[in-house]
Amino acid sequence: MKRLLGVLAALALLVIGAGFAVLAWQRHLSDATPPSRQPVNLERGAYLAAVGNCAGCHTARGGERLAGGRPIPTPFGTVFSSNLTPDATGLAGWSADDFWRAIHLGQSRDGRLLSPAHPITNTTLVNREDADALHAWLQTQPAAHVPRREHELRWPYGTQVAIAAWRALYFSPGAYRPNPARDAAWNRGAYLSQGLAHCSACHAGRNALGGDSGPADFRGGLLTGLGWTAPSLLDPAEAGVQRWGEETLRHWLRDGHADGHAALGPMAEVVLGSTSHLNDADLAAMSAYLRALPEQAVTRSEPADPAPRRRERGAGLYRDQCAACHGQRGEGRRDESGALAYPALAGSRIVTQASAANLIRVIERGGFSPATPGHPRPYGMPPFAGVLGAEELAALASHLRQSWGHRAGEIDAVEVLRLRSAATTH
Amino acid sequence: MFRLTCLLAAALFCGGAAAQPVPDSLAQRALACTGCHGKEGRAAPDGYYPRLAGKPAGYLYNQLLNFRDGRRDYGLMSELISPLSDAYLKDLAGHFASLDLPYPPPQKPTLATAELAAAERLVRNGDAARRLPACTACHGERLTGTQPGVPGLLGLSRDYLNGQLGAWRSGQRRAQTPDCMAQIAKTLTVAEINAATQFLAGQPMPADSHPAAALPGPAPMRCGGLQP
Numbered sequence: 001m002k003r004l005l006g007v008l009a010a011l012a013l014l015v016i017g018a019g020f021a022v023l024a025w026q027r028h029l030s031d032a033t034p035p036s037r038q039p040v041n042l043e044r045g046a047y048l049a050a051v052g053n054c055a056g057c058h059t060a061r062g063g064e065r066l067a068g069g070r071p072i073p074t075p076f077g078t079v080f081s082s083n084l085t086p087d088a089t090g091l092a093g094w095s096a097d098d099f100w101r102a103i104h105l106g107q108s109r110d111g112r113l114l115s116p117a118h119p120i121t122n123t124t125l126v127n128r129e130d131a132d133a134l135h136a137w138l139q140t141q142p143a144a145h146v147p148r149r150e151h152e153l154r155w156p157y158g159t160q161v162a163i164a165a166w167r168a169l170y171f172s173p174g175a176y177r178p179n180p181a182r183d184a185a186w187n188r189g190a191y192l193s194q195g196l197a198h199c200s201a202c203h204a205g206r207n208a209l210g211g212d213s214g215p216a217d218f219r220g221g222l223l224t225g226l227g228w229t230a231p232s233l234l235d236p237a238e239a240g241v242q243r244w245g246e247e248t249l250r251h252w253l254r255d256g257h258a259d260g261h262a263a264l265g266p267m268a269e270v271v272l273g274s275t276s277h278l279n280d281a282d283l284a285a286m287s288a289y290l291r292a293l294p295e296q297a298v299t300r301s302e303p304a305d306p307a308p309r310r311r312e313r314g315a316g317l318y319r320d321q322c323a324a325c326h327g328q329r330g331e332g333r334r335d336e337s338g339a340l341a342y343p344a345l346a347g348s349r350i351v352t353q354a355s356a357a358n359l360i361r362v363i364e365r366g367g368f369s370p371a372t373p374g375h376p377r378p379y380g381m382p383p384f385a386g387v388l389g390a391e392e393l394a395a396l397a398s399h400l401r402q403s404w405g406h407r408a409g410e411i412d413a414v415e416v417l418r419l420r421s422a423a424t425t426h
Numbered sequence: 427m428f429r430l431t432c433l434l435a436a437a438l439f440c441g442g443a444a445a446q447p448v449p450d451s452l453a454q455r456a457l458a459c460t461g462c463h464g465k466e467g468r469a470a471p472d473g474y475y476p477r478l479a480g481k482p483a484g485y486l487y488n489q490l491l492n493f494r495d496g497r498r499d500y501g502l503m504s505e506l507i508s509p510l511s512d513a514y515l516k517d518l519a520g521h522f523a524s525l526d527l528p529y530p531p532p533q534k535p536t537l538a539t540a541e542l543a544a545a546e547r548l549v550r551n552g553d554a555a556r557r558l559p560a561c562t563a564c565h566g567e568r569l570t571g572t573q574p575g576v577p578g579l580l581g582l583s584r585d586y587l588n589g590q591l592g593a594w595r596s597g598q599r600r601a602q603t604p605d606c607m608a609q610i611a612k613t614l615t616v617a618e619i620n621a622a623t624q625f626l627a628g629q630p631m632p633a634d635s636h637p638a639a640a641l642p643g644p645a646p647m648r649c650g651g652l653q654p
Contacts, residue, residue: 060496061495061496061504062495062496062497063496256509268508268509269508269509271509272509325448325457327445328445331445333445333446333447333448334447334448335447335448335449335450335454336447336448336449336450337450338447339450341447341448341450341454342448365502365505365506366458366461366502366506367505367506367509368458368506368507368509368510369509370509370510371509371510371511371513371514376511376513376514377455377514377517378455378510379448379454379455379458380455380457380458380459380506381458382457382458382459382460382461382462383461383462383502383506384461385502386462387461
């Protein structure tokens, strides 16, 4: 017995020792990249901050711009974004080297390892010149006094040892290495999409520890706490754009709306904060890269057993609640100017994606595509949260997923409730 | 032959042509709002989603900004309008403000006459000792609101009025600072709020139900929502 206890104690010591060794290693990553010799370009810094949508996470709803405090839900608890303005509670006094260490190595000036909710696997690819421009621009922004709010993460996820362990598994400092087999536009698109624009922060297929397989992991997954799915960019039946026209994708990224495709929910936010600000060359580059992503089908889970009566009920709900805007045959409706007002549901990917999360979400909570200069007054969908219960949502979704040639799985009320709980579970 | 082509291309062309195009109008776009706020924005029957029709444009616009930017807290509303621009929200506010639609009949009060009379005095005169301005000082002599930023208090359900004053007391509803309605709601007692909303919801609409063109006199308090 005594011996067993001894062995256990030794093991525990070993684990603790290893934890601190990993922490020490992660905190002392070295980097000798010299500062950029380019003259400071504030305009470029402002542009890059928009591409990276820094303000998207680093601004609380209604709060001072870039002053942090926005809650970011994760499967491990809530993370609060930090203040990027040049205030004592933010980045006042940060040198370009300090900022480079944060963006390239994911480490704050005080030595603290940043939570992986900050997309360090992406930002590590940002080159020194861009990081310096961002730093210079951030230092010119109005200072706002907003003290850092402690993350509310379940033990042990918020500890520095846990973050160090996560980094040992899923993070290594890197730089974007151009692919010589591809042209300059593709490489520029890859640099932006994998790096500063951090598409994989949402579109990665994460494991139970929140780890992904790198900055080009676009397998898609449920955004716990937000209740939306970031669909796979590798599967054309999900959100892959491999078969979209080049112009369609460029317009969609710029306007949030093109050829019957609308950006909704978190992606509407991304279009507003980021892609609508891309210059023409970068829009074309990002489009080239995303359209050339390899195709890989997602695995679809076992659908609910077919229930003809549920679908029949769904068909009735569709006629009563949906057909006036989306058409009797799901063909959508245009306005007098010829612009598409209400998207077709026949052939719509949001209807047939493997996960019904976004479909249920849009029916329950409605939505607008973003109001952008290219598409300033979008038509909207009213929320049906107070009108349709879980059984009705399941019926309607099942009807949509089986109509007009669709072969997506039916869903039942249990699935609706499961998706709802994923929207609130932290 | 045309028929055959139609059959072949049904979903794409003829199907699309079959449905009448919708008008390219704000009223059409506002259908995303009236799903909850009642037909044409006349309020939902449950009294929870308030009337929008005929309220001053500046007030409606401020509320849209407050919801979008987190000063007012109702997830469904904030989320719905979060991707919309100031300009578009202003257009939508202007659309609802321009509607001239009949109001629902008043709700019969349940309080005793003396209590209602006291409530009316509070509404019309305020209470100088407690620095409570009269409701009419901002919401207009007719209580139908004043342009451009103060909403009317008539034609709204008791539940809605109580809900809003309660939300102001608890800090759940906020306006731009200085937030005068928050101060007022926190000074009022719960009994006074209940009596005042009984009185207000029990008033018939005056012949002229429109918001007054301006405040009746100088504003009794500084209100962030009224700054130009």
